[in-house]
Structure formats: structure tokens, C-alpha cells
Amino acid sequence: MQSGLRSKLLEAFSNAEGGFVSGQKLSEYIGCSRTAVWKHIEDLRKDGYELEAVRRLGYRITKKPNKISDNEIKIGLKTMKMGHHVHFEETVSSTQKIAQTLANEGAEEGTIVVAEQQTNGRGRMARQWYSPSGTGIWMSLIIRPNIAVQAAPQLTLLTAVAIVQAIEEITPLKPDIKWPNDILINGKKLVGILTELQAEADRVHSIIIGTGINVNQSISDFPEELHHVATSIHLETDKQWDRAQLIQEILLKFENLYSLYLAQGFRPIKLLWEGYAVSLQKPITARTINGTVVGKAIGINDAGVLLIQTSDGSVKQIYSADIELQ
């Protein structure tokens, strides 16, 4: 099936919001014969869609395949800009790498790179991010804000808020944020965020925000050594979740927060972030390149830098560290 016709067909079902659409209506909407409509519906079935056909009422989709594709992301997407260009691949080494190349070639703000599988998914500090096929959201988003380099780390915090809001919107979970870039459920890692940038000293060229979200993994999908540190939305809710829908919700929440940020600065984002932050007002250990800082996390400053009050009362600014809650 031509992808244009398929999009129109899925769009027609999407507009009906789960209800029936008659063959006549479908044939008018996509501009082809009723026989052709029937063929396209068979193609959808082959691709994993389940459809109900009822005489006089027409067709309705009862189950979408749990796959991500350009179409699945675009149809029903409510954003103005984010996700309007989708670069989808089945298997990539890392979505960040592809997004970087696209950004260098001038890709528009809002372009996303999504894959079903990453063979070399990266986390912060060149660490691995385990990204098995068809289970999670492995996505990189390109943005081009007119901000100073000094402000770029704020975007990691903004993204964390957007993802928590989207998860709360769609699932019953209430995740926590751990500075700077992890989202946890019951202390286990659910989401990692990797923000990378290319910039001049006083002008950001592009920021690429990579997210790894564990959605439908069962315990056997994680290697043994991750069992006590990682979890998935499925493991916490005992349900399978529609990843494309989650992507749409994340893009929408991100776009709203990003508009707010560009208009009013980091202050409102900071307040939202602090509401989700698990590491605040607790004793923590921060391991930095220059040594370990032990104290109480008292907040973040307007630059997104973590503030730790040590036992002598002084406040240390932490730009980069691994945080351990005590």
C-alpha cells in the first residue's frame, strides 16, 4: 500500500475515535473504489491491526499493532511543530548519532529520530543504554532554541518534566526525577535522558535530546545485572502500553513546556521540576570528577545547577555528578 493512502485510511479511523466508519465513507475519504478500500484493510490486518467488520456499520479498529512507525506517530499528533518530521528506522546504532548528522545537515526544529531497536544506545558519559527491539521508546529530538550555551543544561530538566507529565497522563504511575537526567519508579530507572549540543561560545546551533524509556519490557527482557536497578512501565502496571501514543503525549507536553520556557525563562520549569525531584531535602552523595560531596540537596539554581549544603553549612554547586540517595 502506498504510504499516503495508508495514512489517509488510518486518519479516517482516527477521526472516528474508535467508532465504525462505513466502506462508503472510507472510499470517499481516501479517494478510491470500495474494492480498493477492502484490499487496504486486508493490508492493515497483515500488518497486525485487528479490525471488526459489521454489516451496515462498516469497519472499526479494535487493536493497533504495538509498533512504532512514521504513521503511528503522526496520526493523532496534536503538536504544532514537535514530531512533524519523523525519521524512523527499525534498527540503528544510536538515535543520537543519526539526529546529530541530520542536525548538521540542517534538519528542522522538532525533527525526531525513532527506532525499534538500538544496538549501541548511549547514556550519559558514554555509558550504554540497553535498548532491545520493540519494547521501549528510543527517540532523539532536535531543537534549535535561541539561548546561551550556559542555559543548555536546563533543557534536560525541562524534558524530564515533560516525560513525567506524559507518563502521569497516560498511565497510573507517579514517577520521580533524580538529578540530573533519570526518571525513577520506586527507586528503579524507568527513563534516561541524554542532552547533547553543538554550539558557538554564545549561540546554540542545535540541541539533541535523547530519551530511552522502558515501556513494555518484561523482566526477561532485561539482562540479569539490571534486574535490581531498572524497570519498565509494563512491569509496574502489568499492562502493555501503546508506545506511539506515549510518544505523542511526550511531544505535546514537551512543546507546551518549551513554549513556556522560551517565553518566560527557566523559572516556571524550575518550580515544576522541583515538585517531581526525589533528591531534594534529603542527604545525598554526589560523586564528581573532582571528588565526592556529601550533604543535603537543597535545590537547583536558575542555571539548573544542583545545590548541596554540606555539614559545615556551606553550599556547593554541582554541575555534573552521579547522585546516590542515602
Place this chain on the structure above:
Amino acid sequence: MQSGLRSKLLEAFSNAEGGFVSGQKLSEYIGCSRTAVWKHIEDLRKDGYELEAVRRLGYRITKKPNKISDNEIKIGLKTMKMGHHVHFEETVSSTQKIAQTLANEGAEEGTIVVAEQQTNGRGRMARQWYSPSGTGIWMSLIIRPNIAVQAAPQLTLLTAVAIVQAIEEITPLKPDIKWPNDILINGKKLVGILTELQAEADRVHSIIIGTGINVNQSISDFPEELHHVATSIHLETDKQWDRAQLIQEILLKFENLYSLYLAQGFRPIKLLWEGYAVSLQKPITARTINGTVVGKAIGINDAGVLLIQTSDGSVKQIYSADIELQ
């Protein structure tokens, strides 16, 4: 001539510090016959070296060609690390672009890219930098400091200090620094600095510092429209200058300041920078993306951000702007 033999030969002359070196000594030093030495000396002459040959004393170099090459930069270089890897090309589109590729491929800290000519030299904000052949220093330096992204713009200011110190060491000129990245003589642009970085939100991968230095241009080497805004060291001193020697001095000054910076932070660099800054304590106009700020430049803060006091007494932080002195 093999470049290894040529290096040895030039090294022998360099060790003699302008004095004579006997054919016997040269033949021992580079490990070949006296006839071969004579041949290599003829090759040097063809490449633009002027040599004096005196019976019983041997040879001495009376004039080096005003060319830049791997050898010219390396021989006599006094740094520990900066400039030890030289990527030289006659003509490039932009040394920054090549340095970025090298950095992505893992080039070591201290690697420099130098060209005799840039066909598409870039300044700040994607502006052109006029870089005609054989007249200036078009160079990009790769460094990999363990610093936060927020600190990266400080490296532009550090580089400006290094270049001013090098110019003062070698020439009689006393240049001024104009925030953030220009070096001026009598209000005309002598040097431009372009700092670019690739980073994670909390970790710098590489910083590439590009410098365009107008050295030996005469007035006819500048296009008409630059006559009132640009100058060269030659135009200000009426002499031709050895560009390779200037590069060596810049690398040395940079290395010293960079070590100081990594050990003690930005504070000592800030003090040096303020001593050269022409824009401080004067009424200035700063044109930013978000509008124009008029006031008195009162200094830079510890992040390298320019502070302007406006007429109502408030202090504005300027991250990025074009500055006009009044």
C-alpha cells in the same frame, strides 16, 4: 626530500640559533653523506630559504620563507602538548570544519589545523572571515577540558588573552580586547576568535577554538569595504612577520594560561582579561537577539558574561551581543 630528513636539517639549523653549521656536522646530524647534505640544502633554497655558505664555517639560514608548514610550526615549538599534532593544508574551506571532523574522530587535545588559505572562513554567527592566501594565521585548536558546559565561553576570553600576550611578546603592538571575541588595534579588527563546542549537558566533549589573525596583509589585500574596519600587524608596524613563530608563541601562551585555568579556575584569567579589555568602564551599546541594551560596561562575571549597568542603575547580564563603543 623526505620530510623526516628535512625536519632534522632544519632542526640542526634551529639548534645553532642563526649561527653557522658545518657540512660535516650536518651530515652527522641527519645521517647522510656531505653530497646528500648539499642536495638537501639546494632543496631548501628551492622552497624559498635563503642560505649563506662560507668556506670553513659551513651554512647558515639568513632568511626563512614566509610559509607555514608542519615543520615550521613544530621546530622550535616550546609547548608540552599544544601544536604537537599539526594538520596542515594549503587551501581549505574552513579550518573549523576540518577540526570538527578530526575531533569527532578522536583527535588528541592540542591538535591544530592550519591552512595558508580559507575559501569560506567563518566568524561568529556564521559571518564570513576574509582569509586570503599566505597572509594571515587561519588556525583551529582542539582541546578537551573537563569543564561544565556553562564554563565553555570562558575559553574564548582565555584565548584572546593568549593572543594579545603573544602579539605583545613578538611585535611592538599593544592590542585591545573587545568583548567577546575581537582583538583590535586603534579600533580596527586585527584578530577574530570563534569558539565552538560539542558537549553533553554536563560534560564537554571537545572545544574547537578558531583564530583568524591578520598578519602580513597590505591594504590591497583587503577588499575595499574592510579598509576602515580591519587592519594587519604589517599595516600597523610596516614590517613583515614570521607567522610560524607567532603561532608558536600563541600556542605557548595559550598552554600556560590553560594550565592556570584548569588548576585555579577562571578568576586569574578574568583579571588578565580585564586588563586588556577596551570596552570596560565606557558607554556601550549591546545589540542582542532580544533587543538593544545601552549603558556602561562594568565588567564580566565569573562565567565570562558581560555586565552592563543601565541608566536606571540596574545591571544586565549579556550572554551574546554585538558591542558598539560610543
